[in-house]
Amino acid sequence: MAHAPRREHLFIETDGQVFLVEDAGRLRFPRKGERLPFRTVPQGTIAFEGDVVHRRKPVLERHPDEWLGRDAIFDRDDVDGLVKRAIYTTLIRCVSEVVLSKGPRVLMVKAVRGFSKGHWNLPGGFMDYGEGPEAGVEREAEEEIGADVVLDGLLSTYVSGFPGKPSYTLGFVYRGRVRSESFHLKPDEIEEVGWFTVDKALTLTRNPFAKWGLIDFFLQSPEARRALRVRRHxxxxxxxxxxxxTIFLDRDGVINRGRPGYVRTPDHFEFLPGAREGMRLLQDAGWRLVVVTNQDPTGWKLVPERQLRRIHERMLAGLRGAGVGLDEIYYCPHHVFSDCACRKPRPGMLLAAARDLGVDPRRSWMVGDKVLDLETGRAFGCRTAWVGPRPWRARFRKEAAALGPDVVADDLLRAARTIVRRDAPARGRRATR
Ligand SMILES: [Mg+2]
Known part of the structure; x- marks a missing residue:
């Protein structure tokens, strides 16, 4: 079925004044291609069903007092509905949340309704009309858990969109503690509370503010930093x-060929075609490269850690020969059924890199061939690339689609080309913050 062409409009605004054109007694946005009496500079787009609104900044000699003020537009009934909708969408929503901690553990709440129904989240929520973020988070958290909350400071503020919604939300995330642990949960809102380590909490929540706040809490908390034990080369x-x-790379199936019975000796290590070129491309574009790998054969005692180091020395030598340097290799040596922080899909290896090297999840990617790699990247709040030959991907398409990888490619080189095209740090672009 052919889709109807999307209508394209220009939302031109400067200092709260909006440029509209009169059309049969109504005021509307100029359409794309319509002649304008001044130049404009692009400022992103807002996508609605059927309509695309391009934000533009005008290049003017003076402040255009004769244009309509954005607040005045809501008082008038001769203004096109799309104009009102677009202006409303550009108003930022505000949420305020809190990381309540006890040693290295943080308190999470499980919601029974709303956007996060059935999911764990940090206590907190939307700020009320006229309310500041501190008052808002105290009120929300105390309502949810029925216990006194003490705030110890702001961790950070974050901006994020949500999938399928054109609006943005500003999130304030505080750190704090509770005076007592006798909780009285708000029955129509919260079904459960629990204390979790940060790596575990990250796998439980879908909320980007909660993820970034948890990571900043982890980085600022000596107890949480100390409690995370992860092996590295x-x-x-x-x-x-x-x-x-930073680009986090899974090892087997991304850098080297996986093999039945595992890579157990240095001679088993075989680079996949294009892998080193892809890594070189990413490195030259300004990314740090870090390998994060679950090593099941070490967990099964088939490959002692000493041998794993020799395998990694072979990999490093091969990479050096291609002009590629790694900043670190993190590995999980534990058994497949272990409940450790480091075993993907837990994001412990990525958290360890944030602690040891300095990583901002909003400027990072996780590249892997398995669904659990996508889960790991998702848990850490970074972007994800899913690589692997078509038949391999066909087998896991459904599970992977649910995790919405940002890039899907046949191999690391192709993924690297797309990542560089979209997001190279050398261009000085930053996703959010
Ligand atoms: Mg793999």
């Missing part, structure tokens, strides 16, 4: 971490 120097855009 030891490439990183112990200097102060420096936040850099």
């Amino acid at each position: 030891g490439l990183a120097s112990p200097r102060r971490p420096v936040v850099r855009p």
Whole structure:
């Protein structure tokens, strides 16, 4: 079925004044292609069903007092509905949430209704009319858990859109504690509360503010930092971490060919075609490269850690030969059924990298061939790329689609090309914040 062509409109605004054109007694946005008496600079788009609204900044000599003020537009009945809808969409929503901690653990609440129904979240919610973020989060959290909350400061503020919605939300996330643990849950809103380590909490929530707030809490909490134990090869120097855009790479099936019976010796290690070129491309575009790998054969005692190190030395030598340097290799040596922080889909290895090297999830990607790699990236709040040959991907299409990978490609080189085209740090672009 052919889709109707989308109508394209220009939303031109400067200092709260909006440029509209009169059309049969009504005021509307100019359409794309219509002649304008000034130049404009693009400022992103807002997509509605059937309509695309392009935001534009006008290039003018003076402030256009004769244009309509954005607030005055709602008082008039001769203004097109799309104009009102677009202006309403540009108003930012505000939520305020809190990481309540007890040692390295944080309190999460499970919602029975609303956007996060059935999911865990940080206590907090939308701010009321006229309310500041501190008062808002105290009120929301105390209503939800029925206990006194003490705020210890702001972790950070974050901006995010939500899938399928054109509006943006500003999130304030605080850190704090509870005075007592006798909770009285608000029955129509919260069904359960629990204390979790940050790596576990990250797998439980879908809320991007909660994820980023949890990671900032983790980085600021000496107890949480200390509690996370993750094995690494030891490439990183112990200097102060420096936040850099980072690509996390799964190993088997992304960098090297996986094999039945596992890669058990250095001679089993075979680079996939294009993998080193892809890594070189990412590195040259300004990303730090970090490998994060579950090593089931070490968990099964088939590959002792000493041998795993030798395999990794072989990989590093092959990468060096292609001009590729890794910042670190994190690995999970535990058994497949272990409940450790490091085993993907838990994001413990990525958290460890944030602690040891300096990583901002909003400027990072996780690249992997398995659904659990996508889950790991999702848990950490970074973008994800799913790589693997078509027949492989066909087998897991449904599970992967539910996780909405940002890039899907046949191999690492193709994924790298797309990532570089969309998001190269060298261009100085930053996703959010
Ligand atoms: Mg893999």
